[in-house]
Amino acid sequence: MSETRELDARRLLCPLPVIRTQDAVEQMQPGQRLRLIATDPGVKNDIPAWCRINGHSVESIEEQGDEILITITVGET
Amino acid sequence: MSEPRKAIALISGGLDSMLAAKVIMEQGVHVEGINFFTGFCVEGHTHAIRSKDRQRPKRNNALWVAEQLGIRLHIVDVIEEYKDVLLNPKHGYGQNMNPCLDCKGFMVRKAHEWIREHGFDFIITGEVVGQRPMSQRKDTMPVVARESGAGDLLLRPLCAKHLPPTLPEREGWVDRDKLYDFSGRTRKPQMALAEQFGFRDWATPAGGCCFLTDKAYSDKLVDMWQHRASRDYDLDDIMLLKVGRHLRPRPHFKLIIARDEGEGKFLEGYRKQFTSLKTVSHGGPLVLIDGEVNDDDIELAARIAARYGQGRSAPQVALEVTPPGGEPRRLEVEPLHPNDIDPAWHV
Numbered sequence: 001m002s003e004t005r006e007l008d009a010r011r012l013l014c015p016l017p018v019i020r021t022q023d024a025v026e027q028m029q030p031g032q033r034l035r036l037i038a039t040d041p042g043v044k045n046d047i048p049a050w051c052r053i054n055g056h057s058v059e060s061i062e063e064q065g066d067e068i069l070i071t072i073t074v075g076e077t
Numbered sequence: 078m079s080e081p082r083k084a085i086a087l088i089s090g091g092l093d094s095m096l097a098a099k100v101i102m103e104q105g106v107h108v109e110g111i112n113f114f115t116g117f118c119v120e121g122h123t124h125a126i127r128s129k130d131r132q133r134p135k136r137n138n139a140l141w142v143a144e145q146l147g148i149r150l151h152i153v154d155v156i157e158e159y160k161d162v163l164l165n166p167k168h169g170y171g172q173n174m175n176p177c178l179d180c181k182g183f184m185v186r187k188a189h190e191w192i193r194e195h196g197f198d199f200i201i202t203g204e205v206v207g208q209r210p211m212s213q214r215k216d217t218m219p220v221v222a223r224e225s226g227a228g229d230l231l232l233r234p235l236c237a238k239h240l241p242p243t244l245p246e247r248e249g250w251v252d253r254d255k256l257y258d259f260s261g262r263t264r265k266p267q268m269a270l271a272e273q274f275g276f277r278d279w280a281t282p283a284g285g286c287c288f289l290t291d292k293a294y295s296d297k298l299v300d301m302w303q304h305r306a307s308r309d310y311d312l313d314d315i316m317l318l319k320v321g322r323h324l325r326p327r328p329h330f331k332l333i334i335a336r337d338e339g340e341g342k343f344l345e346g347y348r349k350q351f352t353s354l355k356t357v358s359h360g361g362p363l364v365l366i367d368g369e370v371n372d373d374d375i376e377l378a379a380r381i382a383a384r385y386g387q388g389r390s391a392p393q394v395a396l397e398v399t400p401p402g403g404e405p406r407r408l409e410v411e412p413l414h415p416n417d418i419d420p421a422w423h424v
Binding site: 011013014015016018019022042045046049050052053054066 | 112114118136137139140141143144147148149150151152153154316342346
């Protein structure tokens with residue numbers, strides 16, 4: 001399995017975590033995975049919505065204390 | 078069969094841009110959305126901070142609109158470039174610190190740059206003649222097209238029939254007869270068109286989509302500039318103006334006082350950048366001090382901070398004072414009497 005890239009978006013408020021995710025994914029290849037760490041609860045809605053409209057998949061959303069961890073797989077776009 | 082023409086639609090998350098994009102999609106044009114984040118967008122931010130708002134369902138309306146339309150959305154960070162728009166608006170400000178006409182011109186210019194880089198043909202906005210006092214008037218709409226550089230590549234489908242035909246209309250990429258002639262502040266035509274498209278839900282942000290149209294926010298921004306050597310700002314400045322109660326007891330410093338636990342948590346993240354105060358003998362809000370302060374200033378700040386905590390009626394309140402990134406020290410003060418808090422201190 002390919003390496004999972006990490007993206008720290010803690011303390012950023014939406015839409016900045018979405019923008020950072022978008023910018024990171026632009027540099028990645030289909031099938032690669034990105035793990036986002038954020039603190040704005042808005043990412044629980046915004047990242048899946050962004051993935052749906054752009055053809056990427058959300059693999060998991062976990063909450064650890066105040067942190068939200070979202071793993072996505074880059075789609076064929 | 079030839080490739081369909083491609084348009085980028087400025088998507089704010091509101092109804093008009095959603096309708097404008099849909100009108101053009103219905104004509105067989107490939108449409109994608111673009112949304113610019115200036116730092117002042119109301120979208121999201123404060124909902125994520127205040128405790129009372131944390132339970133509300135959250136959604137980014139621009140993303141939501143894109144999903145309803147089934148189009149891609151490109152969200153572009155323009156925080157740095159937007160500074161020049163806000164600091165030097167050629168057409169001045171609106172009622173508050175909102176440079177609406179310059180802002181619209183800037184966004185269309187960025188969209189124009191984007192279509193050139195991405196091989197798109199034209200730009201769509203949801204503007205309606207006469208709807209907004211500054212940027213959406215019959216005399217200012219050509220200004221946006223001209224100053225942005227987009228010229229006749231800028232199509233406003235909802236009011237196109239009030240405007241000269243644009244290149245997409247003249248070239249037959251879109252059928253002008255199927256565009257609209259909306260005007261003025263009434264929302265009835267938009268509601269009817271939404272009904273026709275089967276849209277049942279859309280965002281209606283009270284007071285617009287930008288913090289700069291808000292008087293309280295603009296007052297804080299002006300206060301910040303008046304007490305600094307320059308009118309520059311960074312993202313943290315913009316964010317902090319949205320959070321807490323702001324009191325300026327002396328010209329060279331102000332206090333940012335968390336109003337609830339959510340704001341307290343948010344301000345925690347700034348303790349490495351600011352001197353902070355926290356009551357320890359009683360419950361109380363986290364307070365940041367913005368400015369260069371001496372011991373007398375810190376004592377005054379501590380007395381004010383104590384006033385906003387549960388020990389406000391106690392003879393003495395103990396606080397921890399923590400310099401940026403430093404070790405806390407303990408301080409005991411008498412909470413300031415409410416009559417001694419000058420109303421003019423409230424920013």
